[in-house]
Amino acid sequence: MTVAFRFQIADFRLAASALAALALIFAGCGEKKDASADANKAPAESPAASGVPAQPTPAKQAAKPIPPGPAEIWKEFSGERAFEEVRRQVEVGPRPAGTPELEKARVLIEDGLRRSGWEVERQTFTNETPRGPVQFVNVIGRFSASGQTPVPRDTQRAIVCSHYDTKRFSTIRFVGASDGASSTGALLELARVLALDPALAAKVELVFFDGEEAFVQFTGPLDLKPDGLFGSRYYATQLRDSKRAGQFRFGILWDMIGDRDLTITLPNDSPPDLTREVLASADALGLRQHFSKHERSILDDHEPLNMIARIPTIDLIDFDYPAWHTADDTLERLSPESLQKVGAITLHHLRQTLGK
Ligand SMILES: [Zn+2]
Structure with a gap:
């Protein structure tokens, strides 16, 4: 692969995208106490006077309390842990759509999701491709705050996604260390x-997408x-047809986010409000310097x-990556x-955006 070829392909992708766009114009429950257990103690102050919360009602005790989560949850994300997940994907080897290797990568994804308490759905379908019919499998993770199974499908408001094929x-x-594995492991x-x-x-x-990569063009x-x-x-078609699309406020796609020299090249057709919000978060964390605006879609x-x-x-993508679609797209x-x-x-x- 040469750099020239890279831009040829890129230009084709950009042009095709522009055409398509034109075509559309467009509580803690304390242990329950028996009153007699405190009989030999000094008379208790009323809960209000002591500042101690009133004893929960039986109904509240029956509900499973939902832990609040860390106030600065973004500080919990471990680059090292993410990198280990990326390594596991890369160690599978080349993982094109429809291969046994991609199934191995898929099992790693499913195991990772379940380990963290997420319910997994395999969205399997067959599509005609320039190389004949191929079976693809999207992997979707959903979470229930109350532990309900199956997880309700009407609580989700945002999509965070990546492709996992190479x-x-x-x-x-x-082996697609950045192009495929980086965003998958980080997810x-x-x-x-x-x-x-x-x-x-x-x-x-x-959502972990299968078949992002083109067979030909x-x-x-x-x-x-x-x-x-x-x-x-x-x-996207399933979301539209099932009428679930309306429940989502926004989506964030990760692709090629592992480069040591991180430069997120935001496509020029990025949704403006969403872009402003994401850049505000980058600003708040002192990371705005890693973003640039790509001149095209x-x-x-x-x-x-x-x-x-x-x-x-x-699309949070680092398209400024010389190893793109070369044998050099490795963990190093x-x-x-x-x-x-x-x-x-x-x-x-x-x-x-989603609050607590
Ligand atoms: Zn690619």
Whole structure:
């Protein structure tokens, strides 16, 4: 792969995206005490006078208390833990759609989600591709604050997502450390951290897309002969058709977020309000210098969410990555710090916008 080829492909993705856009115009319950147990003690002050909360009513005792979660939850995101998840993905080897290797990667994702208390749904579908029909599987994580199973599907207000497949090459061994594994591993760490605040976790849907990579050449989200973005097209269409799309306020896509030299190149068609909010979180954490605005749009998994499901979705992608789609996209190019920064900004934004 040469840099020239990289930009050729990029330009194609950008142009296709622009065309598609044009076409649309557009309580703690203390141990229950028996009163007689305190009979030989001094008369107790009334709860109001002592500042001690009144004893919970039986109804409150029956409800499972939801722990409040850390006040500064973004500080809980560990770059090192995220990096270990990334390593596990990379160690599977090349993971193109429809291969046994991608199934191994999928099992790692499912195990990680369940370990953190998330319910897992496999969204399986078959799509025609330039190489014939291929079966794809999106993995979706949902969380219940009260431990309810199955997890209700009407509490989620935001989507955080990543693709987990890697591009298929016959000439090089491509393991997609940043392009595929970085965002996938970081999303598993995000799942662990969100679970510390069950009320917040219940408002988030985590999605791992299959088939982001094109078999031959990317096409726009609304193309009738699609190539690439298979998982996100299907997921967005399901959201639209099931009428769940309306419950989501926004989406955040992570892609290629592991580069040591982190530069998030925000596509020029990023939803303005969402962009302002995310940049405010970056500012609040002193990380604004890692963001730049890309002069064009980038065809990626956020586009089907924006154009099919109509959910404003931002693509946090570091497209300024010389190892993109080369054999050099390996763990050595990545740093835990970059994963930590994107994780922290996202958590800060989720806390600001979705509250406690
Ligand atoms: Zn790629």
